[in-house]
Amino acid sequence: MKDCRFPGMYTTRLLIVLLAGILSAGAAQAGKVDTLSLYSAAMKKDMKFIVVEPAAKAPQGGFPVVYLLHGMGGTYNLWITKVPALQEAADRFNCLIVCPDGGRTTLYFNNPLDSSYRFESHFIKELIPYIDSHYPSSKDRKFRAIAGLSMGGFGSLFMASHYPELFAAAGSMSGALMVDPIAKSILAKNADKSIDSSCCQINWNKLKEYNTADSSAKYTIALALECGTEDYLLAANRSAHKRLTDLKIAHDYTERPGRHNWFYWENAIDYQLLFFRKRWNQYLATQ
Numbered sequence: 001m002k003d004c005r006f007p008g009m010y011t012t013r014l015l016i017v018l019l020a021g022i023l024s025a026g027a028a029q030a031g032k033v034d035t036l037s038l039y040s041a042a043m044k045k046d047m048k049f050i051v052v053e054p055a056a057k058a059p060q061g062g063f064p065v066v067y068l069l070h071g072m073g074g075t076y077n078l079w080i081t082k083v084p085a086l087q088e089a090a091d092r093f094n095c096l097i098v099c100p101d102g103g104r105t106t107l108y109f110n111n112p113l114d115s116s117y118r119f120e121s122h123f124i125k126e127l128i129p130y131i132d133s134h135y136p137s138s139k140d141r142k143f144r145a146i147a148g149l150s151m152g153g154f155g156s157l158f159m160a161s162h163y164p165e166l167f168a169a170a171g172s173m174s175g176a177l178m179v180d181p182i183a184k185s186i187l188a189k190n191a192d193k194s195i196d197s198s199c200c201q202i203n204w205n206k207l208k209e210y211n212t213a214d215s216s217a218k219y220t221i222a223l224a225l226e227c228g229t230e231d232y233l234l235a236a237n238r239s240a241h242k243r244l245t246d247l248k249i250a251h252d253y254t255e256r257p258g259r260h261n262w263f264y265w266e267n268a269i270d271y272q273l274l275f276f277r278k279r280w281n282q283y284l285a286t287q
Contacts (some may be wrong), residue, residue, distance in 0.1 A: 004094070009235075012109070017059060017129075017160040021094075021204045022175070023175065031052045031053055031054050031055055031086075031088065031089075031090035031091050031112045032052070032053045032055065033050060033051070033052050033053075033080060033087055033096075033109045034050065034051045034052075034053065034201075035048065035049075035050055035052075035077065036048065036049055036051065037049075038124060038126060038127065038130055039125070040122040040126055042118040042119075042121035042125065042126060043116065043118055043119065043122050044115075046268065047076075047097060047100070047101050047122060047126075047127070048076045048077075048101050049076050049078055049098060049101060049127065050077055050079070050080050050095060050096075050097075050099040051097070051098050051099075051131070051135060052080065052086050052087055052089075052090040052092045052096065052097040052099075052257070053090065053096055053135065054091045054094055054095065054096070055091055055234075056091065056094060056119070057255050058136035061138050061140065062136045062137045062138035062139065062142075063089065063094065063095050063096045063135075063136055063137055063138060063139055063142070063143075064094070064095040064096070064137075064143035064144070064145070064276070064277075065095060065096045065097075065098060065131065065137045065143065065144050065145070066095055066096070066097050066098070066145045066146070066147060066272075066273065066276060067098050067099075067100065067123075067128075067137065067144075067145070067146040067147070067159075068086075068097055068098065068099050068146075068147055068148065068152075068269075069099075069100065069102055069108065069146070069148030069149070069152030069153075069155045069156055070099070070101075070102060070148065070149065070151075070152050070153075071146070071148070071149045071150030071151045071152050072105055072150060072151040072176070073104050074104070074151075075101055075104075076099055076100060076101035077099070078099075078175060079099045079202075080099060082262045082265075082266065083262070083265070083266045083269060084086075085266070086269070089209075089269070089270065089273055092273075092278075093273045093274070093276070093277045094210060095273070095276070095277070095280075096131070096135060096136075096137055098127075098131055100123060100127055102119055102151070102152065102270055103117065104153060105151075106119045107151055107154060107155065107158075107200070108119070108120060108123070108151070108152070108154070108155030108158055108159065109155075109158055109200045111200075112200075118212050120159075120162075123159070124159075124163060124166070128144075130164065141165060141166055141167060141168050141219070142280070142283045143168070143280055143283070144166060144167055144168060144169075145167060145168065145169035145170065145276045145279075146159050146167050146169075146170050146171070147170065147171035147172070147173070147224075147248075147272045147276075148171075148172065148173070148175070149172075149173040149174055149175070149265050149268075149271075150173075150174050150175065150176050150233070150260065151171030152173075152175075153173055153174060153175020153176060153177060153225075154155045154172070154175055154177055154202070156170045156171060156172050156175070156178045157172055157175065157202045157207075157223070158201075158202050158203075160202055160207070160221050161202050161203035161204070161206045161207045161221075162206070164206060164210045164219045164221055165219060167221060168219070168220070168222065168225075168279070168283075169221065169222040169223075169275070169276050169279050170221060170222075170223055171224040171225070171226075171272040171275060171276070172224070172226070172237075172240075173226055173227075173264075173268040173269070173272065174226075174227050174231050174233055174260050174264065174265070174268075175211060175227070175233065175236075175240070175264055176233060176236065177202070177225075177233075177236050177237060177239070177240035178236040178239050178240060186279075204243060204244075204247060205247075207221065207223070207244070207247075207249050208247045208249050211223065211245065211250050212249070215218045220250075222275070222276075222279045223244070223249060223250070223251035223252065224248075224251070224252040224254075224271075224272060224275040225237060225241060225244075225251060225252070225253045225254070226238065226253070226255065226256070226268055226271065226272075227255055227256040228236065228255070228256065228257065228258025228259050228260065228264045229255050229257050230256065230257065230258060230259045231258065231259055231260045231264070232260055233260060234255070237253075237255075241253045242272070255272070
């Protein structure tokens with residue numbers, strides 16, 4: 001009997017099988033997402049965090065790490081909830097992505113007026129050591145970066161400027177970068193006048209020390225700032241850009257259409273990760 005099946009049927013079936021295999025392989029390569037809790041002696045409570053680990057085998061020396069900070073009112077799982085593509089991004093940029101819980105309004109520093117708000121100590125002395133001891137992360141500061149949106153943008157530059165020995169790159173998306181007057185006004189109301197407001201500010205002079213274009217300092221910090229042109233924090237970001245420029249602090253600064261929302265940040269995170277990846281590749285090329 002004559003075979004009456006369409007001539008292209010076998011080809012179509014083969015393509016479907018191949019496509020299914022490709023999709024399955026892609027799914028198998030998606031980064032792993034861990035939700036963890038770590039008791040913090042600094043914060044006196046359990047602190048949750050997310051770790052997105054690439055599916056690939058860790059390179060010699062470990063994966064580069066990006067600590068990704070949320071904005072005001074947010075929580076540890078906000079980034080992965082709003083941008084599930086972070087799972088794929090960890091594979092694409094071959095790095096660990098760690099999302100801590102910075103509290104709703106901590107601004108990521110140790111609040112000298114509230115002993116229960118000591119996120120800075122938790123982050124530096126507890127979370128980073130935990131990641132380095134429990135995950136295949138690089139211990140070399142050259143491969144440790146920090147980034148964040150809004151309040152997290154401030155936290156990113158704050159951490160990098162106070163701990164240049166720990167971070168080689170920092171990024172801010174729609175950052176609340178000019179909160180110095182707020183910190184000063186809050187501390188000015190405190191009866192203990194001995195408290196120095198510099199504890200709660202970006203250390204611009206430290207960034208200048210480590211980040212002038214012709215710096216011969218032991219450490220350099222690659223900086224990438226960006227903001228949407230319709231963002232209510234645009235003026236603050238332009239002020240920060242001008243301050244960095246006036247101080248001759250090397251940095252990348254970008255404005256693109258967008259508002260203070262997740263539609264903008266979902267797009268922005270790719271630029272931040274690409275900025276970090278290019279820096280890591282430069283370090284690898286010199287080894």
